[in-house]
Amino acid sequence: MMQSKRALITGITGQDGSYLSELLLEKGYEVHGIIRRTSTFNTDRIDHVYVDPHSADARFFLHYGDLTDGTTLRRLLEAVKPDEIYNLGAQSHVRVSFDSPEYTVDTVGMGVLRLLEAIRDYQQRTGIEVRFYQAGSSEMFGKVQEVPQKETTPFYPRSPYACAKVYGHWQTVNYRESYDLFACNGILFNHESPRRGETFVTRKITRAVARIVAGKQKKLYLGNLDSKRDWGYAKDYVQAMWLMLQQEKPDDYVVATGETYSIREFLEIAFSWVNLEWKDYVEFDERYLRPAEVELLIGDPSKAKAKLGWERSVSFEGLVKLMVEADLAALDLPSPNGKVSEQLLKDNAYIRQSVGS
Numbered sequence: 001m002m003q004s005k006r007a008l009i010t011g012i013t014g015q016d017g018s019y020l021s022e023l024l025l026e027k028g029y030e031v032h033g034i035i036r037r038t039s040t041f042n043t044d045r046i047d048h049v050y051v052d053p054h055s056a057d058a059r060f061f062l063h064y065g066d067l068t069d070g071t072t073l074r075r076l077l078e079a080v081k082p083d084e085i086y087n088l089g090a091q092s093h094v095r096v097s098f099d100s101p102e103y104t105v106d107t108v109g110m111g112v113l114r115l116l117e118a119i120r121d122y123q124q125r126t127g128i129e130v131r132f133y134q135a136g137s138s139e140m141f142g143k144v145q146e147v148p149q150k151e152t153t154p155f156y157p158r159s160p161y162a163c164a165k166v167y168g169h170w171q172t173v174n175y176r177e178s179y180d181l182f183a184c185n186g187i188l189f190n191h192e193s194p195r196r197g198e199t200f201v202t203r204k205i206t207r208a209v210a211r212i213v214a215g216k217q218k219k220l221y222l223g224n225l226d227s228k229r230d231w232g233y234a235k236d237y238v239q240a241m242w243l244m245l246q247q248e249k250p251d252d253y254v255v256a257t258g259e260t261y262s263i264r265e266f267l268e269i270a271f272s273w274v275n276l277e278w279k280d281y282v283e284f285d286e287r288y289l290r291p292a293e294v295e296l297l298i299g300d301p302s303k304a305k306a307k308l309g310w311e312r313s314v315s316f317e318g319l320v321k322l323m324v325e326a327d328l329a330a331l332d333l334p335s336p337n338g339k340v341s342e343q344l345l346k347d348n349a350y351i352r353q354s355v356g357s
């Protein structure tokens with residue numbers, strides 16, 4: 001019988017980690033994830049795929065570790081012996097990276113180096129190839145140099161987070177070229193879902209819409225409404241990560257929709273889906289402004305389309321509605337068109353738990 005492939009995922013408890021786990025389990029992988037020890041449970045997004053590791057057919061395993069702790073990363077690599085590593089772990093909030101720059105850079109930048117060093121030693125000693133995916137970001141493009149942004153567009157990072165991602169990007173390229181590692185950078189533009197963290201602007205808006213409808217919230221405080229983002233659906237984007245590691249040669253890819261919209265446009269669609277006018281509810285709070293802002297992101301996904309055969313499956317409007325509906329369903333409110341799809345309820349398993357608590 002063919003041995004199933006083994007994957008090791010950092011950031012498995014995050015939005016992307018949860019969708020990637022589902023995808024790899026569907027494909028027959030044995031999935032190992034690194035989680036951080038926390039005083040309360042932080043596994044809501046993956047509880048539905050968790051099975052007791054004692055059961056004979058268990059293919060999903062969690063291990064304690066941290067990207068700031070290189071010794072543990074090495075030990076886990078030796079113990080798990082993965083075919084593929086997906087490095088999704090990060091302090092991923094851009095605004096927060098201005099408040100905690102050292103920690104952010106240690107996790108987002110140095111964390112990549114720690115993993116690459118561990119892989120390099122492991123591969124040289126055992127001769128076993130470990131394929132590596134680095135979760136790069138459109139934030140690396142930062143201040144506009146070229147539109148749309150593609151793989152060859154120069155980086156101009158505008159936050160501690162983005163600077164650290166640029167560092168991780170170039171170390172990944174450098175280890176590929178220096179030590180012949182199968183290492184890929186995905187340069188992913190914003191991707192959202194019902195499992196998106198509650199403090200990112202899209203989820204903050206869709207969650208507020210549902211709470212306003214439910215009478216649980218009166219106002220929504222936001223910062224800059226003029227910035228524009230290229231927003232896609234997270235479930236589509238984890239497919240691209242996997243595809244990158246299945247190619248003959250390692251390479252770097254932009255993953256994006258090729259469309260851009262402002263926060264205002266997001267607000268417009270989200271509120272009008274429940275027949276509300278966003279201007280009646282949204283207030284400005286300067287606390288949500290950033291010392292330096294990324295004004296415009298729009299990606300060119302043609303390389304990912306041509307080489308990986310990757311395409312998005314959900315439009316911008318479809319994404320906004322899907323997120324609003326999921327947040328309505330989480331509060332047991334009906335969808336404006338009277339029914340909520342089964343897939344949406346499945347995606348909603350996570351937010352049903354977190355919203356009520």
Ligand code: NDP
Nearest residue numbers: 011013014015016066067088089090092135137188190191
């Ligand atoms: P999330 O913020 O939802 O998840 C981040 C994950 O990283 C969580 O599992 C978190 O664990 C974990 N983590 C945080 N700090 C550490 C640490 N020190 N050591 C180990 N793990 C840690 O992010 P997303 O799922 O949205 O994003 C996944 C990756 O893709 C990130 O690297 C992000 O920067 C990058 N990215 C995301 C984009 C997006 O639009 N979503 C776009 C481009 C790149 P815990 O649950 O314990 O906090």
Ligand code: GDR
Nearest residue numbers: 092094137138139189190199200201202222223224227288
């Ligand atoms: P971003 O996402 O910074 O693009 O990073 P976020 O949703 O935080 O901000 C998008 C834009 O919205 C503006 N904004 C606000 N943002 C937040 N979070 N909260 C607010 O109240 C608010 N008001 C306005 C921001 O100024 C910004 O212009 C995300 C993260 O997932 C990164 O990890 C990832 O690398 C990039 O996407 C691609």
